[in-house]
Amino acid sequence: MPELLTIKEASKWATNYLKKQVTTSNISYLIQYGRVPRVGNNGNTFVYKEDLLKYYTQNNKTKEERWKDRLGDDLNWTLSFAEYKESETTKHVHRLHPYKGKFIPQLVEYFMDSHTDKFKKEVFFKKGDIVLDPFCGSGTTLVQANELGINAIGVDVSAFNAHISNSKIGKYNLEFIRKTAAEISLKLNTFLKNRNNTIFETELLEELKIFNAKYFPSPEFKYKVRHKEIDEKVYGKEKEKEFLSTYQKLIEKYNIELKQDKAETFLDKWFIKVVRDEIDFVFNEIKKIKDVPTKRILSIVLSRTIRSCRATTHSDLATLLEPQITTYYCKKHGKICKPLFSIDSWWIRYTKDTIKRLEQFDKLRTNTHQICLTGDSRNIDIILELGKRTPKLAKMVKEQKIDGIFSSPPYVGLINYHEQHAYSYDLFGFERKDELEIGPLYKGQGREARESYAKGIAEVLLNSKKYLKDDYDVFLVANDKYGLYPKIAEMANMKIVNQYKRPVLNRVEKDRNAYSEIIFHLKNK
Numbered sequence: 001m002p003e004l005l006t007i008k009e010a011s012k013w014a015t016n017y018l019k020k021q022v023t024t025s026n027i028s029y030l031i032q033y034g035r036v037p038r039v040g041n042n043g044n045t046f047v048y049k050e051d052l053l054k055y056y057t058q059n060n061k062t063k064e065e066r067w068k069d070r071l072g073d074d075l076n077w078t079l080s081f082a083e084y085k086e087s088e089t090t091k092h093v094h095r096l097h098p099y100k101g102k103f104i105p106q107l108v109e110y111f112m113d114s115h116t117d118k119f120k121k122e123v124f125f126k127k128g129d130i131v132l133d134p135f136c137g138s139g140t141t142l143v144q145a146n147e148l149g150i151n152a153i154g155v156d157v158s159a160f161n162a163h164i165s166n167s168k169i170g171k172y173n174l175e176f177i178r179k180t181a182a183e184i185s186l187k188l189n190t191f192l193k194n195r196n197n198t199i200f201e202t203e204l205l206e207e208l209k210i211f212n213a214k215y216f217p218s219p220e221f222k223y224k225v226r227h228k229e230i231d232e233k234v235y236g237k238e239k240e241k242e243f244l245s246t247y248q249k250l251i252e253k254y255n256i257e258l259k260q261d262k263a264e265t266f267l268d269k270w271f272i273k274v275v276r277d278e279i280d281f282v283f284n285e286i287k288k289i290k291d292v293p294t295k296r297i298l299s300i301v302l303s304r305t306i307r308s309c310r311a312t313t314h315s316d317l318a319t320l321l322e323p324q325i326t327t328y329y330c331k332k333h334g335k336i337c338k339p340l341f342s343i344d345s346w347w348i349r350y351t352k353d354t355i356k357r358l359e360q361f362d363k364l365r366t367n368t369h370q371i372c373l374t375g376d377s378r379n380i381d382i383i384l385e386l387g388k389r390t391p392k393l394a395k396m397v398k399e400q401k402i403d404g405i406f407s408s409p410p411y412v413g414l415i416n417y418h419e420q421h422a423y424s425y426d427l428f429g430f431e432r433k434d435e436l437e438i439g440p441l442y443k444g445q446g447r448e449a450r451e452s453y454a455k456g457i458a459e460v461l462l463n464s465k466k467y468l469k470d471d472y473d474v475f476l477v478a479n480d481k482y483g484l485y486p487k488i489a490e491m492a493n494m495k496i497v498n499q500y501k502r503p504v505l506n507r508v509e510k511d512r513n514a515y516s517e518i519i520f521h522l523k524n525k
């Protein structure tokens with residue numbers, strides 16, 4: 001007789017079998033996404049042990065080997081941090097705002113903390129040191145430095161990225177944030193009462209629930225797609241078309257305005273009219289806040305909210321294609337989904353989440369200095385700029401100098417760092433300096449782009465050296481597929497003393513192929 005397991009039993013069995021934690025949600029995910037068939041009905045769900053075993057033999061067991069086959073035996077699996085759950089790699093303030101191109105805190109910790117192991121044989125940084133991240137991005141280095149009792153300076157050419165970083169490491173009066181956010185939510189609620197969009201959305205959701213239960217039963221539908229019993233593309237399109245008439249009727253019934261009058265800016269193009277009105281409403285309320293830190297953190301909450309409310313499909317959130325202003329077949333969820341017609345629920349959810357994350361970080365933070373400056377790392381005068389913002393840190397840098405760098409430079413032609421937050425540049429009016437980005441996507445990966453990239457990174461290192469101690473340690477995390485870093489080190493008059501090749505798991509991008517990056521350790525020549 002094949003052995004039947006409840007979800008709880010399955011999680012216990014899999015944990016034992018794989019020798020790593022497999023939660024009941026992991027098992028539910030496998031069922032939900034059709035990886036293993038469900039046995040039983042709604043009330044009591046079971047799986048066959050054989051099905052689980054088959055799944056794990058095919059998928060999990062050989063991940064390390066499969067990756068090594070593709071990327072070479074020199075891959076350092078310790079640096080995959082595979083044992084960490086998502087909640088740990090996105091712990092506390094690290095998930096205050098989305099950001100494409102972020103490294104995980106565990107990687108920073110590994111190189112900046114005081115442990116040693118068979119790969120890391122020395123301790124590079126200690127409490128009270130100063131670290132520089134000249135490509136600060138969303139501030140991962142700053143936050144981890146704070147946790148470890150290390151002072152840190154970040155620089156980023158994108159003003160909004162610096163804003164994200166400074167919001168993460170800022171100190172707040174959490175009670176005041178809670179109170180102010182609640183007041184804004186209340187006003188938004190009153191604003192919504194005079195409009196049709198929430199009642200429209202409630203009715204739309206009810207219709208969708210009935211339709212999806214009938215044509216996309218879960219998890220049977222996904223299981224059938226996975227086992228090629230249904231052609232997802234054809235079926236999805238057909239049902240998408242079928243539902244559109246219901247959608248149109250509701251749009252007319254509630255007189256919902258979909259398109260905005262203008263289509264000049266990102267905010268005009270990527271938001272349904274009713275959503276845009278709410279964004280403007282909340283932004284106006286935030287503008288009235290007098291307390292600067294509260295205003296800053298609530299602007300981050302609004303920015304995160306509007307990013308989630310762009311008129312796009314669930315699978316194109318990271319790479320926008322075309323505005324989606326109707327219901328559609330969603331490949332990610334295996335059913336008909338809809339764009340958003342109100343920011344209300346996201347605003348409330350993110351307000352709570354932000355306060356919770358700030359509280360968590362508060363318990364860990366040390367009394368050290370961190371700041372992100374906005375500027376071009378090729379020529380920024382760090383002491384001068386620090387002097388304007390935090391004279392104490394400027395003095396420290398002058399007197400004790402910076403101990404080293406931990407940073408991940410942009411990779412050649414991969415991401416446009418300003419453009420990924422176009423909505424926030426539009427809304428908050430930060431000045432854009434796209435042309436100063438090193439290696440942006442829009443310049444491609446051709447020979448000229450690669451050369452100008454190498455020159456740019458070398459210039460950053462040369463400029464940073466002015467503030468570094470002589471026996472500095474520089475760590476650069478890079479995907480050096482064009483082998484540019486030996487030349488970069490040469491140009492910056494540095495030598496590469498070690499390289500750590502790490503697998504990058506849990507990537508958010510659609511391309512989930514085996515992928516590695518190198519952590520270059522450089523020192524003075």
Ligand SMILES: C[S@@+](CC[C@H](N)C(=O)[O-])C[C@H]1O[C@@H](n2cnc3c(N)ncnc32)[C@H](O)[C@@H]1O
Pocket residue numbers: 099101102103104134135136137138139140141155156157158161375376377378407408409410411417418436437438
């Ligand atoms: C790979 S990201 C860093 C991500 C960061 N480690 C994190 O975890 O969030 C590279 C960053 O370099 C910034 N950048 C590009 N050119 C720059 C320049 N000339 N000066 C300073 N920063 C620059 C980009 O805006 C981007 O935020």
